[in-house]
Amino acid sequence: MTQPGAVVAIGGGLRLLAQPAPTPTADGASQALTDVFLSEYCASLQRSSHHLHTHVPRYTVPTPASRRYIPRAGDPVLAIIARKVSQHYYYCYIGGSALAYMDALAFDGATKVSRPRLVEGDVVYCYVKPRAGSSYVGGVHRSVASEVFDTTGEVEVSCTAAEVGLPPKDWTSGEAAFGPLQGGRVLHLSLAYVRRLITPVGSSPDKASAQQRKHGHTEGEGGYGDEVPASYLLQLLGCRVPFEVAVGLNGLVWVRGLSSEADTTAAARRTVAVSSCISEAQYDVTRAEMEARVEVYFPS
Amino acid sequence: MLYRTAVPVPADALVQRNLEFTRTAWKAGLRPDQREANQLRVVEMDFPLLSRDVVQVKCGNTVATATVSCDLVEPSPYRPKHGFFEVHARQLLHERDPLDQFKEIKRISMYLTRLLSSSVLETEGLCVIPGRRVWSIDAEVIIVNNDGNVQDVAQWAVMAALQHVRRPELTIRGEDVIVHPPHERDPVPLPLHHTPLSFTFAVCANPQEVQLAVRAATLRRAQAPRAGASSGANADEGDGEAKDLGWSSNALQVVVDPSLEEAAAAACTVSVAVNGEGHVCSLEKADGCDVSIAYLEQCMKAATKLTQALLTQMKESMEAHNAKRKEAVRSQFLWAQQRHGIQAIATPGDEGEHASKKAKTEE
Numbered sequence: 001m002t003q004p005g006a007v008v009a010i011g012g013g014l015r016l017l018a019q020p021a022p023t024p025t026a027d028g029a030s031q032a033l034t035d036v037f038l039s040e041y042c043a044s045l046q047r048s049s050h051h052l053h054t055h056v057p058r059y060t061v062p063t064p065a066s067r068r069y070i071p072r073a074g075d076p077v078l079a080i081i082a083r084k085v086s087q088h089y090y091y092c093y094i095g096g097s098a099l100a101y102m103d104a105l106a107f108d109g110a111t112k113v114s115r116p117r118l119v120e121g122d123v124v125y126c127y128v129k130p131r132a133g134s135s136y137v138g139g140v141h142r143s144v145a146s147e148v149f150d151t152t153g154e155v156e157v158s159c160t161a162a163e164v165g166l167p168p169k170d171w172t173s174g175e176a177a178f179g180p181l182q183g184g185r186v187l188h189l190s191l192a193y194v195r196r197l198i199t200p201v202g203s204s205p206d207k208a209s210a211q212q213r214k215h216g217h218t219e220g221e222g223g224y225g226d227e228v229p230a231s232y233l234l235q236l237l238g239c240r241v242p243f244e245v246a247v248g249l250n251g252l253v254w255v256r257g258l259s260s261e262a263d264t265t266a267a268a269r270r271t272v273a274v275s276s277c278i279s280e281a282q283y284d285v286t287r288a289e290m291e292a293r294v295e296v297y298f299p300s
Numbered sequence: 301m302l303y304r305t306a307v308p309v310p311a312d313a314l315v316q317r318n319l320e321f322t323r324t325a326w327k328a329g330l331r332p333d334q335r336e337a338n339q340l341r342v343v344e345m346d347f348p349l350l351s352r353d354v355v356q357v358k359c360g361n362t363v364a365t366a367t368v369s370c371d372l373v374e375p376s377p378y379r380p381k382h383g384f385f386e387v388h389a390r391q392l393l394h395e396r397d398p399l400d401q402f403k404e405i406k407r408i409s410m411y412l413t414r415l416l417s418s419s420v421l422e423t424e425g426l427c428v429i430p431g432r433r434v435w436s437i438d439a440e441v442i443i444v445n446n447d448g449n450v451q452d453v454a455q456w457a458v459m460a461a462l463q464h465v466r467r468p469e470l471t472i473r474g475e476d477v478i479v480h481p482p483h484e485r486d487p488v489p490l491p492l493h494h495t496p497l498s499f500t501f502a503v504c505a506n507p508q509e510v511q512l513a514v515r516a517a518t519l520r521r522a523q524a525p526r527a528g529a530s531s532g533a534n535a536d537e538g539d540g541e542a543k544d545l546g547w548s549s550n551a552l553q554v555v556v557d558p559s560l561e562e563a564a565a566a567a568c569t570v571s572v573a574v575n576g577e578g579h580v581c582s583l584e585k586a587d588g589c590d591v592s593i594a595y596l597e598q599c600m601k602a603a604t605k606l607t608q609a610l611l612t613q614m615k616e617s618m619e620a621h622n623a624k625r626k627e628a629v630r631s632q633f634l635w636a637q638q639r640h641g642i643q644a645i646a647t648p649g650d651e652g653e654h655a656s657k658k659a660k661t662e663e
Binding site for chain 1: 317320324327331332333
């Protein structure tokens with residue numbers, strides 16, 4: 001695909017295939033080495049620029065075809081507290097093959113006395129922590145820089161915002177990026193759809209990790225082309241109805257409509273309408289389809 | 301270690317948040333999937349094969365397939381004049397199903413047997429020769445996908461299959477029984493007395509708890525009138541919202557066709573079976589809170605209305621399947637006509653005769 005000697009970066013879904021050592025030929029001419037990349041999913045290949053070195057191309061397979069979520073370092077996820085163990089850890093369900101665990105003090109400003117009291121069934125917006133060491137699976141060495149977790153290792157999630165480059169706020173201030181989510185409703189959507197929900201409109205997909213939570217009053221910014229990511233739907237909904245949404249890359253989406261002083265049932269009605277609209281818009285790809293969908297639910 | 305034993309996930313914790321939201325939506329007079337209180341999900345009935353003994357019923361994402369088979373067997377020596385009629389239920393289980401799902405399937409099978417045996421299909425009518433030959437009707441329903449309310453969907457599938465299936469016609473001479481193939485004589489339908497359809501209702505809240513909550517709200521409102529709605533952090537807002545959203549006149553009391561989350565969030569479930577004439581054939585209430593007669597009468601009234609619409613849809617599906625079968629027979633006849641060089645322009649009598657013969661052969 002690329003020229004010999006080119007420098008490329010690979011993302012999720014691609015893996016370098018190990019090759020045997022080249023043997024010298026009889027005539028003395030050395031054959032050119034060609035690296036082979038193995039694709040782990042059946043999906044379209046996507047090319048973009050590296051987020052640090054813009055001149056280096058980056059190839060990814062962005063949409064995994066599997067329904068099950070594979071944990072990846074730095075991914076924002078929604079975790080449901082499944083079990084509390086030994087007063088220091090929680091077992092969280094994040095949709096993977098095993099439960100992830102979270103430290104009870106993994107919140108900004110949390111101490112042994114002052115920390116969130118989570119119970120079974122609570123929903124927490126957090127991210128997957130990178131692994132501490134390396135491991136050998138099948139003889140292939142995976143270093144810390146590798147973005148893909150092997151599914152047999154333990155997964156840890158955390159709510160400290162400084163490790164992912166966000167400003168840390170105390171969990172008691174109500175302005176923290178991560179933390180427990182009160183009320184609302186949890187939707188189970190496909191992995192490809194939640195990835196489209198988190199992709200900004202008209203921006204590079206590499207900046208998606210910096211956008212964890214979107215508030216409802218975001219104004220629609222201009223985009224190009226006919227096909228837009230699903231985040232355009234969230235912008236359209238934000239113009240019509242006040243709501244809060246937290247999108248996790250593991251397929252869970254938390255939606256809560258804000259309450260109104262005039263109507264006590266406005267919060268429930270808004271949550272029902274917004275969640276139904278987000279669920280039904282899974283196959284909308286163009287701007288006109290999304291606008292028609294929002295118009296049906298919230299006539300202007 | 302390369303492998304790590306999976307920690308079992310308690311299913312209650314995963315759906316806890318959605319259960320709380322379902323109850324909040326019921327208080328506001330809504331359902332989480334924006335349906336009305338007495339509105340079913342989209343129901344589709346389809347006969348996928350050309351034979352008459354297989355039916356597939358979809359209600360939203362719940363899919364059930366029913367198959368009916370008829371055999372001539374020897375009767376039981378204790379009841380020589382009664383045939384056999386059994387209903388079996390099976391389900392394709394997934395990894396997310398709870399471990400005691402087979403008990404639920406067994407309960408559905410027993411419910412169907414109680415509802416249909418000796419009431420819909422009388423076993424005495426299946427007798428051919430007393431003590432020697434009786435009909436054995438075996439209905440089997442397979443739950444392909446469970447998205448809530450599988451009991452009703454399974455019952456609808458069995459009823460549609462029983463109405464549509466045909467058994468071979470018999471000629472009895474003394475003790476000799478002649479079973480006519482479908483191409484000799486048209487098969488005959490089963491002798492059904494009536495067609496009950498079952499509907500499951502979820503009672504949204506315990507009536508006693510509702511009365512207590514209303515009384516407490518009245519006392520609280522009389523004691524301390526609120527100066528203004530508190531607004532601030534999420535916790536305060538949540539508390540204010542929970543207090544404000546009490547039981548109002550718009551709150552739902554009974555909802556039909558509950559989904560998985562609604563069935564788990566309900567105080568109890570009531571199943572009502574009503575036939576086409578508006579008579580109640582079965583009334584079943586699972587464990588849960590107490591319900592008064594007013595709730596049951598509300599369920600029966602709603603079920604009576606829903607039965608008529610569903611029976612009409614069932615009849616339309618059968619007529620569409622009959623038309624499809626006739627079209628298939630006609631296409632075969634056209635092929636034979638071209639193959640054997642029969643002229644396209646023929647007399648109406650000859651064409652009718654050939655069509656009828658082919659139709660009998662196919663049937």
